[in-house]
Amino acid sequence: MHTTITTMTATLALTTACTAACTAGPPPYDSAAHPPPAAARTTDCGRTPSGLHITADxxxxxATACTTARHVADAYHRNRPTPGDDLPNFTVNVDGTTWECRQLERPRPHGRCQHPAGGDVTLT
Structure with a gap:
């Protein structure tokens, strides 16, 4: 009988602990502790007058990603090497910052300029 009461008490204690833990719900999500992945920060900034599609990361x-991206796209368009040029890498200066740009052929022709503090502007 003592073994049965002990087993029933242990079962009741375990059931109570599980019920409390299972009904409490998860803690609230802390977005500051979990920044979005890089892809989630990519912003569609429309098209240049020449038709290039601009994305910014x-x-x-x-807050100013698209404004900056449009300035970079304009500088890229003005300074890019001519087709067939053997030097696909070049720099542009936008608002006092030098961006490293390059023309890429794969997977399809596009341009990319990288910001020295991180992130980039892509033109397709």
């Missing part, structure tokens, strides 16, 4: 400048 500028984590250090999220």
């Amino acid at each position: 500028l984590p250090t400048q999220p």
Whole structure:
């Protein structure tokens, strides 16, 4: 009988602990502790007058990402090497910052300029 009461008491204690833990729900999500992945920061910034599609991933400048990306796209368009040039890498200066740009052929032709503090602007 003592073994049965002990077993029933242990079962009741375990059931109570599980019920409390299972109904409490998960803790609230802390977005500051879990920043979005890089892809989630990518912003579609429309098209240039020449038709290039602009995307920006500028984590250090999220509020002004598209304005900056458009300035970079304009500088890229003005300074890019001519087709067939053997030097696909070049720099542009936008608002006092030098961006490293390059023309890429794969998977399809596009341009990319990288910000020295991280992030980039892509032109397709």
